[in-house]
Amino acid sequence: xxxxxxxxxxxxxxxxxxxxxxxxxxxxxxxxxxxxxxxxxxxxxxxxxxxxxxxxxxxxxxxxxxxxxxxxxxxxxxxxxxxxxxxxxxxxxxxxxxxxxxxxxxxxxxxxxxxxxxxxxxxxxxxxxxxxxxxxxxxxxxxxxxxxxxxxxxxxxxxxxxxxxxxxxxxxxxxxxxxxxxxxxxxxxxxxxxxxxxxxxxxxxxxxxxxxxxxxxxxxxxxxxxxxxxxxxxxxxxxxxxxxxxxxxxxxxxxxxxxxxxxxxxxxxxxxxxxxxxxxxxxxxxxxxxxxxxxxxxxxxxxxxxxxxxxxxxxxxxxxxxxxxxxxxxxxxxxxxxxxxxxxxxxxxxxxxxxxxxxxxxxxxxxxxxxxxxxxxxxxxxxxxxxxxxxxxxxxxxxxxxxxxxxxxxxxxxxxxxxxxxxxxxxxxxxxxxxxxxxxxxxxxxxxxxxxxxxxxxxxxxxxxxxxxxxxxxxxxxxxxxxxxxxxxxxxxxxxxxxxxxxxxxxxxxxxxxxxxxxxxxxxxxxxxxxx
Amino acid sequence: xxxxxxxxxxxxxxxxxxxxxxxxxxxxxxxxxxxxxxxxxxxxxxxxxxxxxxxxxxxxxxxxxxxxxxxxxxxxxxxxxxxxxxxxxxxxxxxxxxxxxxxxxxxxxxxxxxxxxxxxxxxxxxxxxxxxxxxxxxxxxxxxxxxxxxxxxxxxxxxxxxxxxxxxxxxxxxxxxxxxxxxxxxxxxxxxxxxxxxxxxxxxxxxxxxxxxxxxxxxxxxxxxxxxxxxxxxxxxxxxxx
Numbered sequence: 128x129x130x131x132x133x134x135x136x137x138x139x140x141x142x143x144x145x146x147x148x149x150x151x152x153x154x155x156x157x158x159x160x161x162x163x164x165x166x167x168x169x170x171x172x173x174x175x176x177x178x179x180x181x182x183x184x185x186x187x188x189x190x191x192x193x194x195x196x197x198x199x200x201x202x203x204x205x206x207x208x209x210x211x212x213x214x215x216x217x218x219x220x221x222x223x224x225x226x227x228x229x230x231x232x233x234x235x236x237x238x239x240x241x242x243x244x245x246x247x248x249x250x251x252x253x254x255x256x257x258x259x260x261x262x263x264x265x266x267x268x269x270x271x272x273x274x275x276x277x278x279x280x281x282x283x284x285x286x287x288x289x290x291x292x293x294x295x296x297x298x299x300x301x302x303x304x305x306x307x308x309x310x311x312x313x314x315x316x317x318x319x320x321x322x323x324x325x326x327x328x329x330x331x332x333x334x335x336x337x338x339x340x341x342x343x344x345x346x347x348x349x350x351x352x353x354x355x356x357x358x359x360x361x362x363x364x365x366x367x368x369x370x371x372x373x374x375x376x377x378x379x380x381x382x383x384x385x386x387x388x389x390x391x392x393x394x395x396x397x398x399x400x401x402x403x404x405x406x407x408x409x410x411x412x413x414x415x416x417x418x419x420x421x422x423x424x425x426x427x428x429x430x431x432x433x434x435x436x437x438x439x440x441x442x443x444x445x446x447x448x449x450x451x452x453x454x455x456x457x458x459x460x461x462x463x464x465x466x467x468x469x470x471x472x473x474x475x476x477x478x479x480x481x482x483x484x485x486x487x488x489x490x491x492x493x494x495x496x497x498x499x500x501x502x503x504x505x506x507x508x509x510x511x512x513x514x515x516x517x518x519x520x521x522x523x524x525x526x527x528x529x530x531x532x533x534x535x536x537x538x539x540x541x542x543x544x545x546x547x548x549x550x551x552x553x554x555x556x557x558x559x560x561x562x563x564x565x566x567x568x569x570x571x572x573x574x575x576x577x578x579x580x581x582x583x584x585x586x587x588x589x590x591x592x593x594x595x596x597x598x599x600x601x602x603x604x605x606x607x608x609x610x611x612x613x614x615x616x617x618x619x620x621x622x623x624x625x626x627x628x629x630x631x632x633x634x635x636x637x638x639x640x641x642x643x644x645x646x647x648x649x650x651x652x653x654x655x656x657x658x659x
Numbered sequence: 660x661x662x663x664x665x666x667x668x669x670x671x672x673x674x675x676x677x678x679x680x681x682x683x684x685x686x687x688x689x690x691x692x693x694x695x696x697x698x699x700x701x702x703x704x705x706x707x708x709x710x711x712x713x714x715x716x717x718x719x720x721x722x723x724x725x726x727x728x729x730x731x732x733x734x735x736x737x738x739x740x741x742x743x744x745x746x747x748x749x750x751x752x753x754x755x756x757x758x759x760x761x762x763x764x765x766x767x768x769x770x771x772x773x774x775x776x777x778x779x780x781x782x783x784x785x786x787x788x789x790x791x792x793x794x795x796x797x798x799x800x801x802x803x804x805x806x807x808x809x810x811x812x813x814x815x816x817x818x819x820x821x822x823x824x825x826x827x828x829x830x831x832x833x834x835x836x837x838x839x840x841x842x843x844x845x846x847x848x849x850x851x852x853x854x855x856x857x858x859x860x861x862x863x864x865x866x867x868x869x870x871x872x873x874x875x876x877x878x879x880x881x882x883x884x885x886x887x888x889x890x891x892x893x894x895x896x897x898x899x900x901x
Contacts, residue, residue, distance in 0.1 A: 285716035654715040658825070659832060659851070
């Protein structure tokens with residue numbers, strides 16, 4: 128109790144060290160350096176951000192899909208969207224098309240578009256859509272975006288300014304090129320110091336903090352705050368501090384992936400507008416269209432299917448979508464992971480971002496957005512001194528543990544509404560014991576009331592209630608009609624009818640005016656986007 | 660649709676071009692492309708704005724004749740009521756293009772004139788003769804070629820002009836709310852104008868460089884031309900009142 132004497136001179140946090148140079152490392156460095164101006168002088172003269180990257184370890188290159196949040200992240204870093212498209216083989220991602228998740232039949236599809244239902248700030252269209260659910264699917268009734276998917280149409284035109292849109296979008300990108308692109312920007316424009324060296328040891332201070340790291344070719348690198356972006360090895364938070372992993376394999380079974388890069392058959396082949404997510408017997412296949420190639424992979428549960436059979440399912444998907452020639456030429460890369468996250472992410476003066484913090488199947492592309500959010504919170508609340516760091520760390524841990532729980536709930540939701548009974552995988556996914564209580568409670572509640580703003584406990588909730596609506600009603604979920612006549616819904620009926628009509632008109636208008644993804648990306652290469 | 664053909668005395672010996680102004684000849688347009696070298700003449704009659712080419716998203720400067728699509732407020736049954744008509748209007752139905760001219764050197768190019776044979780101005784009955792009885796270009800064609808060359812020169816110069824506007828972030832989008840005499844409210848949108856405050860804040864060296872390149876004066880001409888919007892509103896009101 129009582130006032131604690133601090134040493135204001137040596138206590139400042141102004142020397143940050145990022146360990147690891149994959150997408151997570153460079154994205155973290157870029158987000159922080161776009162907020163805090165790096166000084167050319169050495170501390171204590173000013174803020175400095177150093178990234179130590181091993182020249183020997185290849186980046187794993189996970190996360191080829193982003194959320195729309197990446198647009199503002201890039202914009203804030205001062206990146207030209209045109210340069211980003213030209214150098215990262217980027218394409219537009221407007222959401223996800225799920226195939227085979229509900230029944231496994233051929234016509235079993237639904238979409239999760241990035242654009243919220245029309246008029247969502249004020250009006251909940253879900254109860255008004257329910258009576259006409261046999262005539263039109265939920266996503267088409269409330270948003271124009273899914274209609275663009277089938278035409279492989281873009282979310283904007285060449286005359287739309289950079290980062291602006293007609294309908295909301297994120298990106299698909301080449302993770303290797305993206306890391307290199309960010310590195311150049313961080314070093315050349317944002318003053319980040321880049322050290323190429325292998326970390327050989329961690330040197331501890333008296334209070335248990337990391338004082339410095341030793342490297343093989345660059346001596347010791349001291350810092351006030353160390354950010355562990357070293358991937359699943361988790362050099363600092365895992366290997367040094369031994370912070371355990373909270374395993375989630377009992378909820379989300381997928382723990383293996385086979386990944387392939389598949390060329391198009393022709394240069395002019397259409398580029399998909401969304402991630403294709405196609406359910407298999409014990410997992411699902413992602414299919415991501417870049418301008419240069421497709422990234423296709425099978426993420427599955429090794430407890431339910433052998434690697435060989437998983438590979439066969441992947442190859443037959445590639446054969447069915449791109450032809451036998453494409454499937455004969457692919458080489459498959461195996462990735463194994465333990466779904467889960469660290470029990471805490473910030474310990475002492477070390478915080479983990481990216482795969483060092485946790486890893487989960489890429490069903491809703493949560494990897495890169497977690498990096499953006501983590502780096503964003505560090506940038507925003509960068510502790511002024513060591514004394515307040517523990518308080519910021521506590522907040523950070525609470526926030527991101529909550530976020531991981533919400534991600535896990537939301538991913539699990541995709542599985543538990545299925546009617547598939549064809550394999551143990553789908554049956555096990557619906558087992559009560561595998562479903563978190565928090566999710567079970569929500570689904571029980573949603574049988575009587577549709578998801579709405581009241582379901583968001585935090586202002587910065589990762590998945591808004593709109594996302595839950597898209598998945599629930601896409602999967603054929605029924606919210607029962609009201610027990611009572613609700614006056615509020617009666618008065619809203621007229622508004623809802625108008626919103627449905629406006630959405631239909633807007634859908635027509637966009638279908639007629641949006642270019643294809645391929646055409647627009649070619650124009651970006653030739654002319655670029657304007658800034659205004 | 661357009662149907663462009665290379666102009667030649669063999670194929671177009673009897674060709675005549677109608678030079679009257681009117682809706683039938685494609686003059687009922689809201690705006691037409693212009694360029695910095697023409698701004699002095701344009702600003703005496705029309706507001707100068709900037710807009711994007713729909714196909715490329717790139718900016719071009721344009722002279723505004725009306726407040727809505729396909730309506731030129733300067734055009735009436737008696738013609739085009741203005742002291743100056745922009746070159747990109749007067750060039751119709753001709754276009755200038757360039758072909759390699761290896762006879763003059765490997766990289767040399769020569770200008771060629773094309774004509775839109777589907778344009779209502781092109782006919783054999785009335786208007787200005789293009790070639791005389793000897794197959795030589797008439798005075799009309801010679802002056803048209805001069806217009807085309809001026810346009811070409813102007814558009815080349817304008818590339819640098821637009822690039823400078825973008826480099827110094829001098830373009831801004833704007834919306835103009837207009838209330839007409841009958842009380843109806845309209846909004847002019849989709850156009851960009853020069854950000855006057857930013858222009859005033861440029862440092863001396865930048866202003867000097869813009870001046871040397873011939874970009875500074877047209878910037879101020881475009882700013883001043885904004886006053887011509889009043890002319891358009893007055894003409895629109897006159898139509899309502901009339």
